[in-house]
Amino acid sequence: MAHDPVLVGTRGSALAVTQTTTVANALSELGGFDVELVRVRTEGDINRAALSQIGGTGVFVAALRDSLLAGDCDVAVHSLKDLPTGAADGLTIGAIPARADVRDALCARDGLTLAQLPEGAKVGTGSPRRAAQLRAARPDLDVVDIRGNVDTRLGRVAGLIEGAPGDLDAVVLAAAGLARLGRLEMVSEFLDPSLMLPAPGQGALAVECRSPDAAEGRLSRALAAYDNNAARLTVTAERALLNRLEAGCTAPIGALASLTETRLHLETVVCSDDGTRVMRRSAATAVLDEDGARALGVRLAEDLLAAGAASLTDLAVS
Numbered sequence: 202m203a204h205d206p207v208l209v210g211t212r213g214s215a216l217a218v219t220q221t222t223t224v225a226n227a228l229s230e231l232g233g234f235d236v237e238l239v240r241v242r243t244e245g246d247i248n249r250a251a252l253s254q255i256g257g258t259g260v261f262v263a264a265l266r267d268s269l270l271a272g273d274c275d276v277a278v279h280s281l282k283d284l285p286t287g288a289a290d291g292l293t294i295g296a297i298p299a300r301a302d303v304r305d306a307l308c309a310r311d312g313l314t315l316a317q318l319p320e321g322a323k324v325g326t327g328s329p330r331r332a333a334q335l336r337a338a339r340p341d342l343d344v345v346d347i348r349g350n351v352d353t354r355l356g357r358v359a360g361l362i363e364g365a366p367g368d369l370d371a372v373v374l375a376a377a378g379l380a381r382l383g384r385l386e387m388v389s390e391f392l393d394p395s396l397m398l399p400a401p402g403q404g405a406l407a408v409e410c411r412s413p414d415a416a417e418g419r420l421s422r423a424l425a426a427y428d429n430n431a432a433r434l435t436v437t438a439e440r441a442l443l444n445r446l447e448a449g450c451t452a453p454i455g456a457l458a459s460l461t462e463t464r465l466h467l468e469t470v471v472c473s474d475d476g477t478r479v480m481r482r483s484a485a486t487a488v489l490d491e492d493g494a495r496a497l498g499v500r501l502a503e504d505l506l507a508a509g510a511a512s513l514t515d516l517a518v519s
């Protein structure tokens with residue numbers, strides 16, 4: 202070998218390894234280099250306490266970033282929705298590949314849809330955003346707070362996974378994660394974004410690298426070729442909105458941008474935790490570059506704040 206392999210950092214969960222393998226193979230193909238996976242154990246994987254007690258989902262990201270900065274890996278692959286919106290010193294997002302299905306999916310017993318779930322049905326989710334929108338759509342549901350990886354969650358649904366003692370009627374998970382794990386057959390309904398607006402960045406991956414490495418060399422060429430313009434613009438708008446609201450990935454906030462040939466459109470929802478109050482807004486721009494996307498997100502966030510969004514949930518707004 203003329204060159205060392207490019208080291209690709211990943212969390213150890215089945216979903217993370219699947220995602221990272223896809224990314225590593227694509228980069229290898231585009232850049233004509235060998236790749237090697239580096240598994241990084243994160244505090245979020247080791248400590249099963251409530252995420253809010255150990256510093257939010259940022260704990261999944263911090264160890265990967267440390268590993269990048271220490272030179273233990275050359276790129277790290279994250280689920281974009283788990284990546285805090287603030288910049289990390291010395292690091293940059295080198296590529297955002299084409300986005301997978303952005304929707305949330307209901308995985309219910311007996312193939313039931315949301316409308317078909319019986320009154321008072323128990324639906325599991327660990328996400329305040331999903332909980333609030335579920336309650337808004339079906340105030341009678343018993344929304345149960347759950348944690349764990351995708352298979353653990355699916356195992357909580359009665360009769361869904363053989364041998365698992367299901368105690369819930371349904372769970373809500375990201376369609377993208379289920380697809381990557383080959384678990385789409387568990388889905389009883391793909392939830393329309395008009396009912397369940399996804400998390401900012403849902404369905405997208407981020408390939409993070411050291412800032413200088415994004416600018417030159419074999420890795421930068423592969424990253425630039427792997428980057429997808431529609432994914433980058435939509436995710437940039439969604440994250441700019443979240444950032445301006447100074448909210449993290451655990452806030453009851455949904456956002457989804459879409460790109461046509463002439464416009465970038467952004468829709469958002471802010472909910473009270475109990476789902477009794479819901480504020481939905483949208484905006485669009487004809488400026489189809491990253492600055493335009495960022496400006497759109499900021500403008501829509503400010504529109505929300507002016508309309509009193511901070512009274513719905515705990516936004517640390519300035």
Ligand SMILES: NCc1[nH]cc(CCC(=O)O)c1CC(=O)O
Pocket residue numbers: 280281282283373374375376377378379402403404405406
């Ligand atoms: N917070 C966990 C997480 N982070 C990314 C995904 C997979 C889907 C995606 O890439 O958005 C999931 C699982 C889920 O929400 O069901």
